[in-house]
Structure formats: C-alpha cells, structure tokens
Amino acid sequence: MNWLAKGRLLSLFTLMALVLAGCGEPYVSTLRPAGEVAQSQFDLMVLSTVIMVGVILVVTVIFLIVITKFRRKNENEIPKQVEGSHKLEILWTVIPILLLLVLSVPTVAATFKLADVSPMDKVNEEGKTDALVVNVRANLYWWEFEYPNQEIITGQELVVPTDEKVYFNLIASDVKHSFWVPSAGGKMDTNTENVNKFYLEFDDQKANEAGNLFYGKCAELCGPSHAWMDFKVKAVSRAEFDQWVDDMQTAEEPQAETALAQQGEEIFNQSCIGCHAVTPQDGRPEQARNAPNLANFGERSRIAGILEHNEEELKNWLDDPETYKPGNKMTNTYGDLSDEQLDALTEYLMGLKVQE
Amino acid sequence: MSTYAQKQGFGATIWDYLTTVDHKKIAILYLIAGGFFFIVGGLEAMFIRIQLAVPNNDFVSAGLYNEILTMHGTTMIFLAAMPLIFAFMNAVMPLQIGARDVAFPFLNSLGFWLFFFGGVFLNLSWFLGGAPDAGWTSYASLSIASEGHGVDFYALGLQISGAGTLIGGINFLVTIINMRAPGMTYMRMPLFTWSTFVVSALILFAFPPLTVGLFLLIFDRMFGGNFFDHTMGGNTIIWEHMFWIFGHPEVYILILPAFGIFSEIFATFSRKRLFGYSSMVFATVLIGFLGFMVWAHHMFTTGLGPIANSIFAVATMAIAVPTGIKIFNWMFTMWGGSIKFTTPMLWAVAFIPSFVAGGVTGVMLAVAAADYQYHDTYFVVAHFHYVIVGGVVFALFAGAHFYWPKMFGTMLNEFLGKITFWLFLIGFHLTFFIQHFLGLMGMQRRIVSFLPGQGFETGNLISTVGAFFMAVATIILLINIIMTTVKNERVGNDPWGDGRTLEWALPSPPPFYNFKQLPLVRGLDAYWLEKMEGKKGMTPAEPLGDIHMPNNSFIPFVISLGLFVAAFGAMYRAETAWGIPVLIIGLLITLGSMAMRSIKDDHGYHIHKEDLMDDDDNKGVKA
Numbered sequence: 001m002n003w004l005a006k007g008r009l010l011s012l013f014t015l016m017a018l019v020l021a022g023c024g025e026p027y028v029s030t031l032r033p034a035g036e037v038a039q040s041q042f043d044l045m046v047l048s049t050v051i052m053v054g055v056i057l058v059v060t061v062i063f064l065i066v067i068t069k070f071r072r073k074n075e076n077e078i079p080k081q082v083e084g085s086h087k088l089e090i091l092w093t094v095i096p097i098l099l100l101l102v103l104s105v106p107t108v109a110a111t112f113k114l115a116d117v118s119p120m121d122k123v124n125e126e127g128k129t130d131a132l133v134v135n136v137r138a139n140l141y142w143w144e145f146e147y148p149n150q151e152i153i154t155g156q157e158l159v160v161p162t163d164e165k166v167y168f169n170l171i172a173s174d175v176k177h178s179f180w181v182p183s184a185g186g187k188m189d190t191n192t193e194n195v196n197k198f199y200l201e202f203d204d205q206k207a208n209e210a211g212n213l214f215y216g217k218c219a220e221l222c223g224p225s226h227a228w229m230d231f232k233v234k235a236v237s238r239a240e241f242d243q244w245v246d247d248m249q250t251a252e253e254p255q256a257e258t259a260l261a262q263q264g265e266e267i268f269n270q271s272c273i274g275c276h277a278v279t280p281q282d283g284r285p286e287q288a289r290n291a292p293n294l295a296n297f298g299e300r301s302r303i304a305g306i307l308e309h310n311e312e313e314l315k316n317w318l319d320d321p322e323t324y325k326p327g328n329k330m331t332n333t334y335g336d337l338s339d340e341q342l343d344a345l346t347e348y349l350m351g352l353k354v355q356e
Numbered sequence: 357m358s359t360y361a362q363k364q365g366f367g368a369t370i371w372d373y374l375t376t377v378d379h380k381k382i383a384i385l386y387l388i389a390g391g392f393f394f395i396v397g398g399l400e401a402m403f404i405r406i407q408l409a410v411p412n413n414d415f416v417s418a419g420l421y422n423e424i425l426t427m428h429g430t431t432m433i434f435l436a437a438m439p440l441i442f443a444f445m446n447a448v449m450p451l452q453i454g455a456r457d458v459a460f461p462f463l464n465s466l467g468f469w470l471f472f473f474g475g476v477f478l479n480l481s482w483f484l485g486g487a488p489d490a491g492w493t494s495y496a497s498l499s500i501a502s503e504g505h506g507v508d509f510y511a512l513g514l515q516i517s518g519a520g521t522l523i524g525g526i527n528f529l530v531t532i533i534n535m536r537a538p539g540m541t542y543m544r545m546p547l548f549t550w551s552t553f554v555v556s557a558l559i560l561f562a563f564p565p566l567t568v569g570l571f572l573l574i575f576d577r578m579f580g581g582n583f584f585d586h587t588m589g590g591n592t593i594i595w596e597h598m599f600w601i602f603g604h605p606e607v608y609i610l611i612l613p614a615f616g617i618f619s620e621i622f623a624t625f626s627r628k629r630l631f632g633y634s635s636m637v638f639a640t641v642l643i644g645f646l647g648f649m650v651w652a653h654h655m656f657t658t659g660l661g662p663i664a665n666s667i668f669a670v671a672t673m674a675i676a677v678p679t680g681i682k683i684f685n686w687m688f689t690m691w692g693g694s695i696k697f698t699t700p701m702l703w704a705v706a707f708i709p710s711f712v713a714g715g716v717t718g719v720m721l722a723v724a725a726a727d728y729q730y731h732d733t734y735f736v737v738a739h740f741h742y743v744i745v746g747g748v749v750f751a752l753f754a755g756a757h758f759y760w761p762k763m764f765g766t767m768l769n770e771f772l773g774k775i776t777f778w779l780f781l782i783g784f785h786l787t788f789f790i791q792h793f794l795g796l797m798g799m800q801r802r803i804v805s806f807l808p809g810q811g812f813e814t815g816n817l818i819s820t821v822g823a824f825f826m827a828v829a830t831i832i833l834l835i836n837i838i839m840t841t842v843k844n845e846r847v848g849n850d851p852w853g854d855g856r857t858l859e860w861a862l863p864s865p866p867p868f869y870n871f872k873q874l875p876l877v878r879g880l881d882a883y884w885l886e887k888m889e890g891k892k893g894m895t896p897a898e899p900l901g902d903i904h905m906p907n908n909s910f911i912p913f914v915i916s917l918g919l920f921v922a923a924f925g926a927m928y929r930a931e932t933a934w935g936i937p938v939l940i941i942g943l944l945i946t947l948g949s950m951a952m953r954s955i956k957d958d959h960g961y962h963i964h965k966e967d968l969m970d971d972d973d974n975k976g977v978k979a
Contacts, residue, residue, distance in 0.1 A: 025810055030729045030797070038729070045726050055712070056716060059683065062684075066691050067690070070694065071695050072695055078888075081629045082628065083629070092681060093680075093681060097677055104670050107722075108669070108670070111669065113725075114662075172497070178732060182729070182797075183798075185728065186727070186728020187732070188659060191592065191593065193593070217798070219801075220732060221498060224421075226804070227803030326418045
C-alpha cells in the first residue's frame with residue numbers, strides 16, 4: 001500500500017503546485033518562480049502547505065464531528081467528566097514533532113544554500129570576481145545599480161543575464177529599504193550600516209514568458225512614497241547582456257542632435273547635472289551620486305520606476321514630481337519649468353541612449 | 357453597606373471611578389478605555405481598507421496613510437487589545453482565586469491611569485502636528501529620520517502606558533502567588549488564572565527591553581543621543597533586536613489570555629472539565645518560555661546569516677507543538693460533552709478553525725528560506741490578523757458576552773450577539789483570507805496604494821468588502837450594549853447555568869469585598885464540584901470576621917497626570933521656552949504625589965462583622 005500513499009502524496013503535491021501556480025502575474029508573483037532561488041522557495045512553500053493542509057484536514061474532521069455530534073439535547077444531561085488521556089496526548093505531541101522535523105531539514109538546508117555567496121570572495125588576478133556582482137544602493141525612492149567589475153552604473157532598471165547566478169551587495173544610503181524581485185526570489189534588507197549579500201538567478205525561458213521584464217519593489221516601510229519605490233529587472237541572454245555592457249562601457253558623452261534637444265541639454269546642465277549623471281562611468285563617490293544615473297534613460301521601460309515611459313508622463317513627472325512620489329528628494333531642487341522648457345528637456349532626456 | 361445599593365449622583369459616580377482601587381471598577385475602566393481605543397483603531401483600519409479598495413486611490417494622502425497605519429497597529433496592540441485583556445484579568449482573576457482584591461489595589465489604579473494618560477498622549481498627536489508615521493515597529497533609521505513630533509508622541513506615550521502595563525503585570529503575579537483562597541493550589545487554578553499568571557511573568561521580562569529601547573529612541577530624537585545613528589557609531593539593528601525581544605513575547609501576552617478565556621468557555625458550555633488540564637498548564641508555560649527564544653524570526657531578511665536564521669526557524673516551529681496540544685485538548689473537551697451554542701461558545705468554536713489557519717501560516721513563516729518571500733508582504737498581514745483577530749479579538753468578544761453578567765449584573769442580548777458573531781466571522785475571513793494570496797502574488801505591506809496591472813485589484817476589493825462586514829458587526833455590538841444597559845434586567849449568581857469556577861458562586865456583580873467569607877476550594881472547577889454535590893454555594897474556609905479594605909485614592913490619577921504633563925515639556929523642550937519648566941513641573945507633580953503617598957499613612961478601613969451580617973444574605977458566600 002506504500003506506493004498508493006506515495007502516489008496520493010505526489011498527486012497532492014502536484015495539485016497544490018498547480019493551484020498555487022495559477023495565481024498572479026508572471027513578472028511579479030512569487031507563485032510563478034522564474035529562477036532557481038524563487039523555485040527552491042516555492043518548493044518549500046508547497047511542502048509546508050501540503051503538511052499544513054494535512055493538519056487542517058485532521059483538525060477539521062474532529063471539529064466537525066464534535067460540533068455536530070455533541071450538541072446538548074437535554075437540559076439536564078451531565079456528561080462524564082474526563083481528566084484526559086495520556087495516549088492521545090502523547091499522540092498529538094509526537095506526530096507534530098515528526099512533521100516539524102520533516103519540514104525543518106529542508107528549511108535549514110535551503111537557508112544555508114541561499115546564503116552561499118562564496119563566489120563573491122574569489123578574486124582573479126585582475127582583482128575582479130568571475131561571478132557577476134551588482135552593488136545595489138537603495139535611496140529614498142530610487143535604486144542605483146553599480147557593476148563594479150564592469151565599472152558601469154545605472155539606475156532604476158537592473159539589467160542581468162539569464163541562466164546564471166547574479167550576486168548582490170546591498171546597502172541603503174538614507175533609511176532602511178528592502179530589495180525584492182518577487183519572481184526571482186525572496187527579499188534582502190538594505191541596511192544603513194552594513195552590506196548584505198545574496199544572489200538571484202533568472203531562468204531564460206521564464207524570463208521570456210514574463211516579457212523579459214520583472215518587477216522589483218521596496219519591501220520595507222521607508223516613508224510616504226514607499227509604495228512607489230519600484231524598479232524593473234531586464235533579464236536578457238548572456239550575449240545581449242555582454243553587448244549592453246559593452247555599449248555602456250564605450251558610451252560617449254551624449255550628443256544632443258536636434259535644436260530642441262540642445263536647448264534641453266542646456267537646461268539639464270543648469271538644473272539637473274549636479275545630481276544626475278548622464279554617462280555610465282560616474283567617477284564621483286557615492287555620497288555625491290544622489291540621483292539616478294540617466295545614461296540610458298531613453299531605453300528604460302518606466303519613468304521614476306512607476307510611470308509609463310512616454311513623453312507625456314515624463315513632462316508630468318518633471319513638472320511636479322511631488323504628486324507622483326511625495327517626499328522625494330528632487331522636488332524643489334529646480335525652478336518652475338515652462339512648457340517650452342519641459343518640451344526641450346523631454347526631447348533631450350528621451351534621446352539619452354547607449355545602444356544605438 | 358454595599359455601595360451598589362446607594363443611589364449616587366453623577367458627579368459622585370465619576371469621582372468614585374477616578375479614585376477607585378476596586379479591581380472590579382478598574383476592570384470597567386479598562387473595558388471602557390480599551391473599547392474606545394478599539395473603535396479608534398477600527399476606524400483607522402476602515403480608512404486603510406477604503407484607501408486600498410481600488411488601485412491608485414487617493415482617498416488619503418501618502419504621508420497621512422503612514423500615520424494611519426502606524427496608529428492602527430500601535431492603538432490596536434497597546435491601547436485596545438492589552439487593556440481589554442487587562443479588563444477581564446481584573447474583573448475575573450481575583451474572583452477565580454477566591455481573593456477580595458488584587459495584592460496592591462493602589463498600584464492597580466496607578467497602572468490603569470498610566471495606560472490611559474499614555475494612550476491619550478499618543479492620540480493627541482493627531483491634533484498637534486501629526487501622528488507617528490514609522491510603523492508600530494518604528495524601525496530606527498526611519499523613526500530617527502521622521503520629521504515633526506509624531507515619533508516623539510509614540511516614544512513618550514508608549515513609555516508612560518508601558519510603565520502602567522508593567523505595574524499591572526507585577527501586581528497580578530503577586531496576587532496569584534499570595535492571595536489564593538484556602539485549598540486553591542496552583543494545579544487547581546482555572547486556566548484563565550494560569551494564563552494571567554504566565555502572561556504577567558512575560559510582561560515582567562518583555563516590557564523592560566521595550567522601555568530601554570524607547571528611552572534610547574527618546575534620547576536620540578529629543579536629547580541628541582546617537583544610539584541609532586550609524587554615522588556616529590550607532591547601530592539601527594540594535595533597535596530591531598530590542599523591539600522584537602519585546603515584540604514577540606508581546607503577541608503571546610495577547611494570545612495566552614485569549615486561550616485562557618476560551619478554555620473557560622469550552623469547559624463551561626460543554627459541561628465538561630477541561631480535557632488534559634495538566635498538559636494545558638504545561639503548554640501555556642512552555643509557549644510563554646519559547647516566546648522569548650524566537651524574536652529574530654521577525655528579522656530573517658535583516659541579514660543575520662544562515663546560522664542565526666536556522667536556529668530561530670527551528671525554535672519557532674517548536675512553538676507549534678504546545679499550541680497544537682491546546683487545540684486538540686479543546687476539541688476533546690467538547691468531545692463527549694453537552695455543547696450549548698451560546699454567543700460566547702460560538703466565538704470559541706469559530707476560534708478553532710480560524711486560529712488553526714493562522715497557526716499553520718505561522719509555521720510556514722518559520723521556514724526561513726521561504727520567509728524571504730513572505731516577509732513584509734500581505735501574507736504576513738494575513739497571518740497576524742488571523743492570529744490576533746481570529747484569536748485575541750474573538751476571545752475579547754467571547755469574553756465580553758461571557759463575563760458581561762458578572763461585571764454588570766445583566767446579560768447582553770443573545771440574538772444580537774449571534775448576529776454580531778456571524779457578520780464578524782464572515783467579514784473576518786473575507787477580509788484576511790484573500791490577503792495570503794495578495795502577498796504571495798507580490799504585494800508588499802504598508803503601501804499606500806498599488807499600481808494596476810499586477811493582479812491585485814480583485815483581492816483588495818474583496819478584502820475591503822469584508823472589512824465593512826466587521827464594522828457593521830461592531831456597531832451591532834454597541835447597540836446591544838446600549839440596549840442591555842438601558843433595560844438592565846438583573847441576573848443571579850450563575851446566569852449561564854453552567855458556571856464551574858469561583859466567580860459564578862458570587863452575586864452578579866459581586867459585592868465590593870467579593871467574598872464575605874473566603875471559600876474553601878476542594879478541587880479544580882471548585883463551584884461545579886459543590887453544585888454536583890447538591891450544594892448551593894461554596895463552603896466557607898473561615899468564620900465571619902471583619903474585612904480590611906483599602907481607601908479610595910486620587911493619587912494614582914495625579915501621578916499619571918504629572919508624567920503626562922512632563923512628556924509635553926520633554927517634547928517641546930528644544931523649540932519653546934516653556935518646555936523645560938513644564939517638564940520640571942510635571943515631574944514635580946509626579947514626585948510630589950508619590951512623596952505624599954509615602955509620607956501619609958493610609959491604613960484603609962474595616963467592614964465590621966455586624967455590618968456583614970446585616971447585609972443581604974445572598975451577597976458573599978453562603979454558609
């Protein structure tokens with residue numbers, strides 16, 4: 001009968017996995033795992049859910065028997081006063097302990113596996129790691145992604161190769177945030193005083209299904225615009241990634257081509273360049289980099305992490321960022337912009353590209 | 357002699373409550389104040405759900421939303437759930453052990469007024485420049501960065517009310533250790549008294565870390581300290597540890613009395629003694645003990661490393677074992693019993709599946725590696741509302757209906773009670789069940805709004821609809837309370853007919869001295885044992901004699917008021933000229949009234965034997 005029990009358990013697992021996998025969008029749901037880390041976490045969710053559904057079933061059966069069978073029928077009845085039962089009590093102490101042992105072994109194994117960031121320490125002769133490392137710096141309502149080996153910096157949109165482990169150094173520059181890409185794996189806090197390390201992996205096929213663009217979020221309350229501190233993860237093949245890195249590394253100072261864009265560049269150089277860099281190689285120390293790098297702004301998928309990437313929304317954002325992200329650090333750092341100035345600035349910013 | 361017999365003027369009644377040291381009246385004060393804050397916290401919850409009903413909603417602004425979510429959590433935990441639990445502890449525990457009052461009636465009053473002034477101070481922030489907005493956890497980097505005085509209100513208000521809680525906890529410990537009636541051994545104490553005992557010990561050890569943490573926060577924000585400023589050598593993770601070393605036991609401080617109330621209700625309305633009493637006691641103590649070993653499971657994503665995370669994961673799972681023991685014992689208490697589905701029993705029965713659902717997600721959250729996905733999402737929100745609402749709030753509703761006759765001498769309407777129950781039960785599951793899935797689908801918690809296109813729309817709308825069911829249920833309960841109070845149909849000693857423990861041997865409400873003669877306790881469920889032998893009441897353990905009673909005192913109110921005043925001085929110290937003087941005046945009021953209490957002897961008074969004999973014979977213990 002053992003195979004039968006096994007078969008049942010297996011089918012229960014499959015059923016549970018199917019039910020859970022039906023939930024959510026492929027680019028944001030933890031129930032549609034798109035990589036090794038999220039997958040191992042999803043497997044643990046399914047395992048614990050199956051065990052717990054088992055517990056719930058046992059409780060429900062006893063519960064239903066009790067509340068239907070033992071209703072008071074006669075106002076004078078006095079039931080037998082039972083002190084307890086050692087056999088039963090041992091039974092419902094030992095069985096849960098065994099169930100928890102079954103759960104705790106894979107828990108501990110996975111916890112150690114997901115914490116293994118040893119490739120980050122293996123430095124080759126050039127002083128760089130073979131593994132891909134990204135330094136994530138969380139700031140009030142925006143994210144900076146620095147690739148130390150490639151010596152490039154970008155903001156708001158993380159670009160990663162699929163089918164390999166990407167290692168992260170995480171820190172916050174103002175208050176605590178938390179770095180989370182639900183489809184790819186669990187979150188890790190960005191503390192203010194220490195660097196946290198972990199890794200994620202993005203599956204090529206799953207990335208395709210999700211349109212190669214995953215949602216990233218801040219998961220720790222950080223102020224009024226916590227809800228809108230989103231970023232995006234562009235997961236592309238290794239070849240495309242190498243191409244992108246190459247484009248970023250060789251990107252020149254941006255050249256404004258049209259007259260309008262030149263006008264925009266002028267405004268930018270007066271009002272914005274103190275915080276925003278427009279080349280992927282930004283030599284300034286991180287304290288000075290207090291706004292997202294805009295080198296490939298024209299190629300991103302969102303404005304400020306949340307708005308549709310079009311000229312209309314860009315103008316809205318530039319005109320009044322406070323409406324979209326209250327409490328952000330950009331509001332009031334520049335004067336009011338006229339419609340013409342907004343047009344010019346938009347033309348210039350949308351032209352900031354590295355890949356063409 | 358009985359004060360209840362005398363017709364008092366309104367002003368005299370108010371003065372009586374301001375100065376009372378009677379545990380039964382203090383219980384009523386806790387019930388009223390806690391009930392008021394419960395409604396405030398409930399309104400805040402409704403604002404949250406209305407705001408999240410549809411994507412990109414702008415019902416409340418982002419900054420205001422953070423204030424509402426912070427105050428919802430803080431109010432519900434510190435100012436609603438805790439005092440309401442204290443209300444039942446005060447009302448019932450001294451009666452259950454056969455005592456005439458708690459060990460320190462004066463301190464009991466002081467504990468209440470400290471809580472009350474702390475709570476009022478915290479809520480005044482709404483009118484004085486904005487409420488705290490760093491979450492009820494008030495994590496250091498954000499709480500230090502938070503502008504305005506909101507977080508100052510949080511730190512000072514909780515400090516004052518926390519002192520009250522600590523005093524209350526110590527008082528209950530001493531009471532249970534020293535004031536049990538003859539024959540009331542530890543292993544004959546009702547489960548609610550046991551849980552009060554364990555919880556008081558938890559308060560004793562859990563509140564000091566909070567006190568220290570809050571002092572550090574106060575120093576950092578108001579006096580230029582740098583405990584949490586990492587650029588000055590501080591560390592924010594320390595706050596997380598201190599907060600959760602308090603915060604995790606705190607959730608057991610809330611849930612264990614709930615377990616106690618349900619244990620009484622299951623036994624009463626099944627007409628059966630609690631199944632596995634000794635293992636229930638053991639499980640309660642074990643949960644309390646393990647509650648201190650698991651705080652870092654709130655910090656799995658903080659980056660403590662795999663060793664710490666694994667240890668805390670396994671320790672957390674271990675708590676499921678004693679909790680499971682309790683669930684099965686409750687079900688087997690009902691097994692073979694004679695169950696009557698009164699309103700309190702309905703709440704108790706519904707608690708089992710609701711709490712099991714919250715418990716199993718607790719075990720899921722203990723799986724550290726998977727928690728990286730759950731942490732700070734709506735999955736966690738669903739989990740803790742399943743345990744806190746499905747456990748604590750259900751128990752408070754159950755306890756309110758169950759003990760109402762004992763506290764007020766009249767019974768809440770059963771029909772309205774059952775309507776409240778069904779509406780609340782349906783609303784509760786509608787609101788919170790779907791939130792598990794919202795979290796798993798990628799919705800992080802504490803967000804003012806969500807963008808469309810992520811699959812969160814339906815779930816949030818369902819959740820909001822459910823919240824309205826709970827609101828209507830609460831309104832019906834209020835109507836029930838008003839109607840019952842107006843009708844005021846008096847009831848006898850044991851209005852449910854199935855009372856098992858000592859409190860049901862007394863009139864409803866009991867006379868102010870509780871027991872004319874202390875009862876002799878001959879076993880577990882002392883009153884039930886006597887009833888089964890055909891007796892009408894308890895056998896007295898002492899001859900009729902004079903009873904020593906404490907005098908009422910206005911000093912606790914003044915001590916608390918002084919701290920309330922001083923807190924304003926401390927907060928506005930830096931920006932106003934009157935800050936320092938007010939701080940000093942406030943502290944002088946407190947210290948002065950404490951000195952007065954110490955210098956002036958207050959020996960209380962005696963009720964003389966003759967007066968007791970004159971008293972109506974059905975008050976106190978029948979010989």
